Amino acid sequence: MGMNNLIIENMDNPQKLERMYRKDPKAFEKSFSLAWEQHPDSQVLSIWYERLYFTEAANTGKYPLLQKGFLIMSILALLAGVCTRIIFHYVEQEVIAPINLVFGIIPFIAAYFVYKNTPKKRIIYSLAALYLSAVFYLNLLPLNDDDSIVLAYLHLPIFLWVLTGLGYTGNDYSKSSSRLAYIKFNLEYCILYASMAVSGMVLAVLTMQLFNFVGLDIEDFYFSNVVLFGAAALAVVAAYLVSMNLKLAKNITPYIAKIFSPLVLVTLLVYLITVLWVGENPFLDRNFLIVFNGILLGVLAVTIFSITESESDDKKRISDYINFALIVLSLIINIVALSAIVFRLSSYGITPNRVAVTGVNILIFANLIWIMFSYMGFLRNKTGPSTIQDAVTKYLPVYGLWAAFVLFTFPIIFN
Template identity: 75%
Template sequence: MESSNLVIENSTKPDVLEKMYRKDPNAFTKSFKQAWEQNPDSPILSVWYERLNFSEKEKKSSMLENGFIFMGILAIMAGVSTRIIFHFIEQETIAPINLAFGIIPFIAAYFVYKHTPKRSIIYSLIALFLVSGVYLNLLPLDFNNDSIILAYLHFPIFLWVLLGLAYTGNDYLQSSTRLAYIKFNIEYGILYASMAVSGMVLALLTMQLFSFIGLDIGDFYFSNVVLFGAAALAIVGVHLVSMNLKLAKNVTPFIAKIFSPLVLITLLVYLVTVISVGKNPFLDRDFLIAFNGILLGVLAVTIFSITEKEPDGKKSIFDYVNMALIVVALIIDSVALSAIMFRITSYGITPNRLAVLGVNILICANLLWIMISYMRFLQNKSGPIAIQNAVTKYLPLYGIWAVFVIFTFPVIFN
């Protein structure tokens, strides 16, 4: 029996029609056309007609309303600005971190356009971007100075917090809005990575085609096309995620569930191997740096998993996996803290050691808060929102630490 007949036969059964639609939306839509032509007076089919056609009407008529033209202007401006900044980087007159100012202010402008915050927030964003940009370029261009390098490394964190202020707008104090910002970053990262891979394939194909006729366009193509495209694509990606693109939203929960157990298993195997080979983070500087890198990675995966949990979600095996990840991360952080304190007391304070110490203390306090919230959740003493609050309410502290490093380290350790 044809699917169109199934739609007609079940035209009085809304639950069956819903199941058919969810199973295969495309087949249902095609079959529905014939059913609608034969039964235009059916109340249930009338509702389905509006439902199926509303999205198409919205797609055709609301591109301008959704800020499509504004997004296009910002994308072009980001591409041009990034290319100009790259020119001065090639001349070695400014630091490479300035490339962030070719993209992030335009993303912030898009957020302000979409969410329309109060004027005080808009003025604060403009002032902070201007002051930080001027300050960054007043720093000596010295890549042998640890305090300068640390300022460069912490600048992306500071700019990310500014983006969060632009995204959350008037609701920057609400945990739910901060959580939405974290989810936005995750979905944006997945979408941009997918588009970037496609762009790289196109770039390689283009350069290969030109090489067949004896032209090497590698340097020109990277400087003028790839760089412009990467910056413009960053704005386009923000627009697509803002339009509630289903691709990233549907993929992220599955990635969270897959990555958490894999990271836990890998980490446990790695720690056992480290103990067996006798590696010592107290004496091996490079190993201590790697240890801290692992800690940051585990924290990121943990936050990723927590943000993808439904506010009214019940306990599952993945919650125990996350709890185990947090415990392992705390063990790693304890070792790293002990090692950096040993190095400070033995060899003295340096910018790098002080920065690592501060980051480890911040992460340790955050992990403890998350662990306590998770324990209460697993004991049915609180809900998932308490765990998410342990993430969202702590985020500004990372921004404050970044500001401290950026604006004080170059002065203290001059």
């Protein structure tokens, strides 16, 4: 019996139709058209028709390469590649700091979001003014390795990341759902960009090897021009693909969150037990304190992404208890790190690095406390999962404000 006959026989059995589709989607879609022609009045088949052909119907009459969004993305990707190459030239001449390379990529991603979301003019003007202010201010700073200058360089990407989020959320920048979507976008973006970057690296190695066979060493030229240009342009292309709801990234991110959360929890527990066993002291060992803060930031990132990928219903899952355990462990690490840095401040004096680390630890401590109490309410059936997500999304601007404070004031205060 053909699949189209099976579809017709099971028109009143949605579960059976879903099982047939999942077993062989291509065969189902091919046979469905015949069943649809015979029974166009069926409501069930009408729903399946929209599910299978909605995207194709929306794009009829336009080739993908001629769509306006694709053309805008292509122009921005080319501009990102060209600008990055020009900036790299001045970096090589030691005229500007290497951190300026981010201005060859991030503003063009933000520009694509602005085109896609068409925010109000005040948002567009604010974005443009803040980006330009960061460019001019950063390049007024002296080219040296002073701690305050290095801290400004380190906080610049965080500041620009929050600005890009403003472009992504557009007029809905105050809504938690829009901020949550931006966090999810970042995880999907990283996965997709990494996948394409690995493919590009393989191509680069093969290309250079082929030229080596004929006695030509193109390594310096290839990396300075082709690889650099491609990496910058690819950043805009990846943003476009993720915003087009590419299934690859969307399907894999929930599994990554579910796999990494328990692994991080186990690793962190083993690490903390080992630290206690060997007697390491973050109060006296500066390098160990730096590692401790690095672990804290990593665990915080994993926890946030796990929360954003959690289900939106009220049902408790094992992943929720794992996330809660991660938050508690993160708080323990945070308290130890904060105590150690306060001890170093009082014992060895004030430096830009110590002030910056203290500020970051205080911000993280407040955020973790908020998330922990939200999770406690959820696990005790007093609140819904939205309160946990609010504790994540509503705090994002605070990190941006702190990054702006360090970027714009530390070089002045500590010079």
